[in-house]
Amino acid sequence: MNDVLVRNVRPLHAGAVDLLVRDGRIAEVALGVQADDAQVIDGAGRLIFPGFVDAHAHMDKTLLGLGWYVNDVPQNLRSMIDNEREMRLARGIDSHTQSSKQARLALAAGTTHIRTFVDIDTGWGLSGFEGVAQTREDFRGALDIQIVAFPQSGMLVRPGTVELMEDALRNGADVVGGLDPSTIDRDPARHLDVVFGMAERYDKDVDIHLHEPGDLGAFSVELIAERTKVLGWQGRVVISHAFSLGGVDDAHLGKLIDLLLENDIAIMSHGPSGGRPAPPVARLAAAGVRLCTGNDGIRDAWGPLNMPDMLLRTFLVAYRNNFRRDADLELALHISTYGSAQVVGAAEYGLAPGAAADFVLLPGENHLEAIIERPKERLVVKGGRVVAEGGVALV
The missing domain is CATH 2.30.40.10 (Urease, subunit C, domain 1)
Structure with a gap:
């Protein structure tokens, strides 16, 4: 060269x-x-x-280029999950074609690393994973793509999903995903036993979506920290969204921050809309909690608002956290670059x-x-x- x-x-x-x-x-x-x-x-x-680092994407879900998706879905998690699953089964979304569209736009906007969740589901087996894995190969050398095997529709409640996740991990998925242990699978201890068990067997990091609010979500944070400590997985676990960190009182938050620090668990916050509680980014950063961010879903059945531009995401993180001072804006920029790079393990970054x-x-x-x-x-x-x-x- x-x-x-x-x-x-x-x-x-x-x-x-x-x-x-x-x-x-x-x-x-x-x-x-x-x-x-x-x-x-x-x-x-x-x-x-x-290069910007998108530490939380859903490249298999995007409806880019497929026309406007009319969204009249009740805005609760279970309804949105079920609606998307039915839509994908009915329309036969090609995850290779769709993830390639998103990859091109992200690359053009300056993203050089993406961690993407890919739905592992009994409705379509490994086809979603295989499509995104092909995109990963197509863009090798231009865009680094890391794949999380993700049980979007539930893992224990949908028999066969665990086996499919293990197949994905054996065939090139990089990270084990999990989802709302109490509200989706309704068995938090077993859900986390399965997630961390796969992580140990395949020597993979863990990234868990945690939408659960308030004290319930805080309970899940405590369980995740406990599993992290027992397995010795410090530095290898991310809790994505972690809305509960913005929905507990100050004393409780302090205890949760201590758990995150003791177990070196990172938090992903994308500056969520809608007035829901969100992790207090400035306080977490001041305490030393590792932070990352990402664009989440892009023009999908969940909503039309996001675009694959990490400068826009940096703006939204700053906006959501009322960052006005230069030092605060620099924190938002750090999170979308060096912070996210460290969390996803982007080697020799900077x-x-x-x-x-x-x-x-x-x-x-x-x-x-x-x-x-x-x-x-x-x-x-x-x-x-x-x-x-x-x-x-x-x-």
Whole structure:
């Protein structure tokens, strides 16, 4: 691979620098770097960000390109789960085609890493997983895709799902997913025994959707922490959504934060809409809890509001948490880059020498303004190769 010299770009809290990329990695960051015979990219004073990391996606569900989905579904979790399942069975959604559409848009917007949940369901077996796994292969070298085997419709309540999840884990799924142990499977101890049992057998990380509110959700957090400690899975567990952290009193929250820290459990919060309680991001960050974020579902049967743009997601996390000060906006940006990268295990991430050459160039006065303005003109580099430019993925 030829050397690449990126001239005149501006990292966060730094003046203009040049980046020398060699063998897909950042070799040097300085002003006035010299490299004979290198391919030159003129940064023209643009801002440089490390590639954005979407730590919570549902690429198999998206209805992008399939027309407007009329949503008249009662807004409770069980109704939305059942409606989506019936719709997917009736329409025969092709998860390879649909996840590829989302991958192209995400890449064009500067996302270089995605953790996506994929529904494992007796209604369609492993076809959803296989389709997204093909997309993962199609985009290899341009977009890193990590797959969570996810029992969206329930695991214990739908016999055969556990066996399908194990098949997915044997065939390339990266992470074990779980879902609302009390309200969906209605057997929290057994649900978590099965989830953590699979994690141990296949040496996989765990990422559990937890929509359960208030004290019930807090109880599930306690059970997840207990399983994490017993198995020795510290640093390998994420609780996604964790709405209950925003729905308990201050003293109870403090005890839950202690459990998260003791067991090194990360929290994913996407800045949820609708006025529901949400994790207090600033307090969690101040305590040292690891945080990540993601776009959740994109134009699917659950709702039409999200788009695969992590700068927009950064804005929404900031908006939901009433972030106004520069330091708070920087926290939101950190979560959608370095924080999410750490949680999903993105290796050698960042803009320092030795890091993988995954980065995004875009115009703007500064990085915080970019969160607000979200310019469409973005040049995306993965492993030292331009993979998207002008809003178009080159894959």
